[in-house]
Amino acid sequence: MSTTFPGDDHNKADEGVTPMTPGVQIPAAVGLVMLILLSVTGNSMTVIAYLRDKQLCSVYDFYLFQLGTTDLLLSAISLPFYTAYTFMEFTWPFGSAVCKMYLVCDFTLCFQSIMLMLIISLDRLLLIQMGHSYSIKITRRVGIANVACAWLISFLVYSPAIIGWDTWVGYSTVKSMDCDTEFRNDRVFTTITTFVEFIITFVCMMSLNVLIYVKIKQRAKVNPVTSIRLQTVSTINLDNRTSAAAPMHSVARNADRRQRNAVKILAMLVAAFFLSWAPYSITTVLISFCDDCVNTSLYQFFIVFLWMKSAVNPFLYAYNSLRYRMHFRRYLSCNGRLQLR
Numbered sequence: 022m023s024t025t026f027p028g029d030d031h032n033k034a035d036e037g038v039t040p041m042t043p044g045v046q047i048p049a050a051v052g053l054v055m056l057i058l059l060s061v062t063g064n065s066m067t068v069i070a071y072l073r074d075k076q077l078c079s080v081y082d083f084y085l086f087q088l089g090t091t092d093l094l095l096s097a098i099s100l101p102f103y104t105a106y107t108f109m110e111f112t113w114p115f116g117s118a119v120c121k122m123y124l125v126c127d128f129t130l131c132f133q134s135i136m137l138m139l140i141i142s143l144d145r146l147l148l149i150q151m152g153h154s155y156s157i158k159i160t161r162r163v164g165i166a167n168v169a170c171a172w173l174i175s176f177l178v179y180s181p182a183i184i185g186w187d188t189w190v191g192y193s194t195v196k197s198m199d200c201d202t203e204f205r206n207d208r209v210f211t212t213i214t215t216f217v218e219f220i221i222t223f224v225c226m227m228s229l230n231v232l233i234y235v236k237i238k239q240r241a242k243v244n245p246v247t248s249i250r251l252q253t254v255s256t257i258n259l260d261n262r263t264s265a266a267a268p269m270h271s272v273a274r275n276a277d278r279r280q281r282n283a284v285k286i287l288a289m290l291v292a293a294f295f296l297s298w299a300p301y302s303i304t305t306v307l308i309s310f311c312d313d314c315v316n317t318s319l320y321q322f323f324i325v326f327l328w329m330k331s332a333v334n335p336f337l338y339a340y341n342s343l344r345y346r347m348h349f350r351r352y353l354s355c356n357g358r359l360q361l362r
Contacts, residue, residue, distance in 0.1 A: 046108065053104045053325065056332055060096035063335030064089045070348035077344060080164040081144055085338060087168050088137045091130055092331035099127040100328055106200060107321065113200035120200035121183055128179035129172075134331070135222050135298075136171035138290050142229035145287055149236045178214065211309035219302040226291045233284055286341045290334065297330040 067089030071077050077086075102123050106113055113120055148155050186203035187193040195201050204210045301323040304315045338345040 050104075050108060053100065053107070056325070056329065057096060057100045057104070060100065060328070060332035061093065063332060064093035064096060066349050066352050067335045067338060067345070068093060069352070070345055074344060074348065080159050080161060081141070081148075083161065083164045084137060084141045084144060084168070088134060088141070089335060089338075091134045091137060092334055095127070095130045095134070095328060095331045098123070099130065103324070103328075112198050114198070115200075117195075123200065124183045124202060125176075125180045128183065129175045131327070132175040132178055132218060133171060135218065135294065136175055137168070138287075138294060139222055139226055139229075140167050140171060141290070142226050142233075142287060145284060146229050146233050146236070149233060178217070182210065206309055206312060208309045212306055215302050215306050219298050223291075223295055223298075226294070230284075230288055230291060233287075237284070286337055289337045289341070293330050293333050293337065297327050301327045 068086060071082060071086040071089070102115075115123075144159070147159060151158065182204050183202055187195075190203075194203050194206065304320050304323055308315050308320065335345075335349075339349045340346070
């Protein structure tokens with residue numbers, strides 16, 4: 022975030038801040054409001070679909086629900102505050118205490134969304150490796166414990182530094198009427214946290230996805246029947262009527278389709294994570310070494326671009342999942358009152 026003095030045109034020019042003229046302000050306002058509405062609507066539909074559809078009851082669906090909830094909170098907390106902060110020429114009128122609360126929520130929620138994608142990747146790999154024992158060992162209780170641990174880790178990575186950095190060093194680096202992290206220009210802390218938050222997590226997610234793809238291919242070549250059963254196990258548990266009444270080959274095809282869709286969703290989520298986080302992470306590290314090396318307005322855009330992932334995720338679910346797509350169509354058509362193609 023910017024550390025410019027409000028009302029000082031000279032400093033803004035030096036730091037590369039685009040002035041909020043009507044030609045800039047109006048399109049930016051429309052874009053940010055549309056992003057908020059899109060993200061809140063999409064993630065609200067994801068949460069409601071999970072709560073109302075009894076067939077979305079697997080641990081995997083629970084993880085998607087948690088990711089949707091996290092993205093919804095990001096859209097409802099981070100984006101509105103940042104929008105107001107932006108259009109007040111990066112002037113924070115809410116006080117330092119509210120600023121720290123906002124930053125804690127923002128950083129915790131962003132890191133939690135990353136942790137959940139890592140958990141989902143590991144969950145898909147465990148499904149392939151454990152086979153029939155997956156549904157016995159990976160229960161809802163295990164899922165809740167994993168999510169709770171992720172929340173704790175997400176809080177501890179940034180929140181203590183956000184809350185107490187100025188107390189530890191004995192002074193504040195944030196200017197009056199501004200809202201920024203105290204450690205923004207600390208090279209060591211910024212580099213380490215960015216390495217953990219982006220590079221390590223991305224490498225882990227990519228490695229897990231590659232392992233998933235390789236294991237599916239290996240099992241399909243070695244024993245197609247075993248592969249089908251492994252992919253069917255979670256589906257049969259979710260829909261006893263289908264497993265009892267439908268022919269085995271029909272159930273197997275359906276299970277195969279669901280498994281491939283789950284892997285496809287995961288791959289798209291990882292790609293969206295990389296595209297949205299890479300520009301922000303790289304420029305954040307650059308700023309910690311050279312505050313004037315990155316155009317401030319460009320950096321603000323990267324921050325907003327990072328949050329776009331929260332708006333994209335629900336539509337990735339709908340694109341790859343028939344049940345989510347069905348629910349989204351129903352909600353958007355007001356339960357069939359409007360005709361949607």
